[in-house]
Amino acid sequence: MAKPTRSNRSAALEAIEVQVVEAEAAGTPVEITGGRTKAGLGRRDSLPRLDVSALDQLVSYEPGELVLVVQPGMRLSTVEELLAGENQHLAFEPPHWGEEATVGGTVACGLSGPRRFKVGAARDFVLGIELVDGRGQRFRAGGRVVKNVTGYDMSRALTGSFGTLGVLTEICLKLWPRPETQATLVVDGCDRVDALALMLAWAALPLEITGLAYLPEGGSPVGRLLARIEGPEPAVTAQLRRLVEGTAGSISEFGEAKSAHVWKQLRELELFQPGADEELWRFSLAPAHALRLVEQLEGHGLLRSGLDWGGGQVWALFPARVAASSLHQIALLLGATAWRFARGPEDANDEAFTPLSPGVHRLNQRLKQAMDPKGIFSPGRMYRPD
Amino acid sequence: MQLPPPSQKRLQQREELVRRLRELLGDPDQVIHRPEDLVVYECDALSAYRQQPMAVILASSAEEVSRVVRLCGEIDIPIVPWGAGTGLSGGALPLSDGVVISLARMNRILDIDLENRAVTAEAGVTNLAITRAVEDRGFYYAPDPSSQLACTIGGNVAENSGGVHCLKYGTTTNNILGVQVVLADGEVVDLGGKSMDQGGYDLLALMTGSEGLLGIITEATVRILRKPESARAFMAVFDSVESTGRAVSDIIASGMVPSGMEIMDRLSIEAVEDFLGCGYPRGVEALLLVELDGVAAEVEARIGTLETLLRQAGATELRRADTEEERARLWSGRKAAFPAMGRVAPDYYCMDGTIPRGRLPEVLHLIQAMSKDFGLQVANVFHAGDGNLHPLILYDSNAPGELERAESFGAEILQLCVRVGGVLSGEHGIGVEKRDLMPCMFTDADLDSQERVKAAFDPRQLLNPGKVFPLLRRCIPGGSMHVHAGELPFPGLERF
Missing domain, CATH: 3.30.70.100 (Alpha-Beta Plaits)
Structure with missing residues (x-):
């Protein structure tokens, strides 16, 4: 069998490779950007932008495989519409934080929504990637199948790297069937000690609870506890009954539409x-x-x-x-x-992320050095450069 | 299969190495160095490849591992980490000019935190011991590799082990929160913890499945789940392996995520029935085992849909396990498939590729055609739900040329997996076994990037060298798991 070669190049992809090679040769750092909806995350440097919005093509979607391959500039909303047509979804419930949110930004920031504690994080759904590293080398890691131990799991490691290790040029995501319906149990006027105790107890139940949140109620010492249940209708109803039975307080239920709305509000940080x-x-x-x-x-x-x-x-x-x-x-x-979160474009957000232990920090630097030896991808995005 | 040639300089240091290790550890029993004692460590469960290390260190703490790693760094001795030696790809094969660090003595469970649904265990704790420690409270640890009675959590992390239920619950990487690792320079670091995210790059993800090349896992914090309240198993009989494959695709496409879906073909069914007599129908072409688990109301709600789908896909017979006893009986045949095969042929050769599920009918058909071309029988028994094939090529190593034919057949199967969009290994790892096939799947640029990661963690290449990365960047068909006369390494373990 001949060695694999890859020659599928589009003009947009070539333009990105050229920009990386030029930045590398000149030693001038760039910031990889898409829809700019996550710009408030991380430290801010004003660097020339390497915009991947033009890389917005669907590469392949096979609903029967529960696998989607897209270019990073594709809008999250476009992807979600596409999947909804097949009763599938991105189970990690990525936040959008703006209409222009892209798949690439979601993966680069490693963002997951309310369902994360039940089904896993963004990184658990990234099966494979194609990337242009800091030397302009394009490579792949992972694959397009759900079970794979061939080589290091670079796809997961790149998820949440905030565009500091390379330019994602293709992303393969694992999809899940969309639950048939959902409903949310609401406990109002809940004291926070009780709320946390209930959340810990409920999370440990063998139920399909896919959202557990406690939200403030306008300055009062009590708040609203929300528990979302998803699945086929009879199962959702049965589980709601079980939760209600053991719970005291002011209890109500949100049906499908209202439930979906309240979790979207939380995902989008409207409160x-x-x-x-x-x-x-x-x-x-x-x-x-x-x-x-x-x-x-x-x-x-x-x-x-x-x-x-x-x-x-x-x-x-x-x-x-x-x-x-x-x-x-x-x-x-x-x-x-x-x-x-940065308060705006003028906020340098110098201490954006909690510092790492010295040993882990050193490993982070070495990984950065391995992928981007000249430090051309936002070298100061995550931590202050030494 | 080659390993890096042993260094004479290292071999000459053997006596000094043993002396210094004994000084370092205090208890001389912690250093195994006599050839007769080293026999136990000359291979993992890929027993076709064997060699003895210069010494084996039985470490009892991360601090001791660290001291040994520092000493080895100082005198340039390569290290192979060792859990229980149950790996199937030769990932723990010792190096003749190196040492093995065994983590088996580090077998304490350090913390059971039910509130945060997390257990922290030393690397040498077995997979099953974690579940045993929390099952009386209704919890369990989800990944269930077939060797779970013996294999260690440290080894599971290093290999990113799977099991029968990963379709729904994921593999090791989806079920761990943190690890403690001894790095190549002896530094001990914690990656992750009990929170759902860690700061910085996801080094925990890189460490998981790194096959001992990036660090030595000394501790792991795993996520535990509440045992599902209901689990129902089904068996459907089909008149061809291809239509069974189509049934799997239909079930997935319907929006159901069963906790397990396993296919067995005619040869495996007959072998299992001869071996165990668990009540599978005889004279049929293929059967599909499906298990639904979760909330009772949800499982009940899905049973009707599942049965309809199976019938529509052409199931000629459908059995539903209504009791826990019947469920165990349905699974018992599947679990006995590997040992049963040992009675059908003197030797078999087990492959481990993953393919897109939709290609199952076509690939299974091609494998059957290849079987005719090669004049060797092949039995299929595998994790159909996630497309993870385990074709068992039957041969007789005493018949001239059969071993070579089996190897060529195996290599063609793995290349076929890659050609249809799949991968070389779904759960057994690359190790030494599939190392030389890596260039069939990855370009030079792909492999370069991985080697740069290796160099970032272990610049001197002292951790498990000679594994995972091909010595030559050409696509060369390599070996796989060979079993002679039904003698599985670890014969007491169930095989999946």
């Missing part, structure tokens, strides 16, 4: 849009530690917070210019990791 003098933070941690985190954040001026992923993800609003290093320190002590 956590920072005001003019506020900033948004996100913490990822062991679910049982969520309240300990919130209590400590309150000591640093926390304005409003909400729990997603059954407690595993905490959204928090603070007054602008809260001491970032203190919040990262709190995160570190709880084994959590935090993101600070």
